[in-house]
Amino acid sequence: xxxxxxxxxxxxxxxxxxxxxxxxxxKRSNGRQREMTARKGVKQGVTGEGQPFDVKAAxxxxxxxxxxxxxxxFRNVPVEGIVSIRMQGVTFLVHR
Numbered sequence: 001x002x003x004x005x006x007x008x009x010x011x012x013x014x015x016x017x018x019x020x021x022x023x024x025x026x027k028r029s030n031g032r033q034r035e036m037t038a039r040k041g042v043k044q045g046v047t048g049e050g051q052p053f054d055v056k057a058a059x060x061x062x063x064x065x066x067x068x069x070x071x072x073x074f075r076n077v078p079v080e081g082i083v084s085i086r087m088q089g090v091t092f093l094v095h096r
Contacts, residue, residue, distance in 0.1 A: 001091050009082050009094045013061055016040050022086030023063070028078050036075070038063035 004012070013021070018041040027034050042064035055062055060076040067073070085092045 001093055003095045004085075004092045006079060006082065006094055006096060009085055009092065010061060010079050012085060012087065012092070013040060013063070016087065018042075019087070020066070022084075023077065024083040024085075025077050026081035026083060028081065033083065036063075036065045036077075037067075038065050038075070038077075040064070042072070042074075 013023075016039070018039060020037060020039045022035065023038050024033060024035045026032070040063055051062070055076060058076075059079050061079055062074055062076050064072050065075045080096075082094045084094060
């Protein structure tokens with residue numbers, strides 16, 4: 001297990017090159033820990049309309065979550081809430 005900082009975690013997610021990764025984070029809405037399997041760079045389902053607010057200014061990053069029961073959905077993840085990332089068999093803990 002490797003320890004990284006928040007900026008490195010965001011950089012790893014943004015530069016994941018469309019590869020699937022695991023993500024553990026703390027939800028802003030209720031403070032619970034949540035895990036997901038996600039991917040960046042998904043183009044299917046994008047309308048070009050954009051989001052109604054500035055995602056980066058809100059401290060979020062948008063990923064596409066893959067689930068067994070719903071297929072996939074776009075989700076906004078709070079950057080400050082990221083606890084760990086799992087990429088290519090390696091787990092990276094985010095240190096604040």
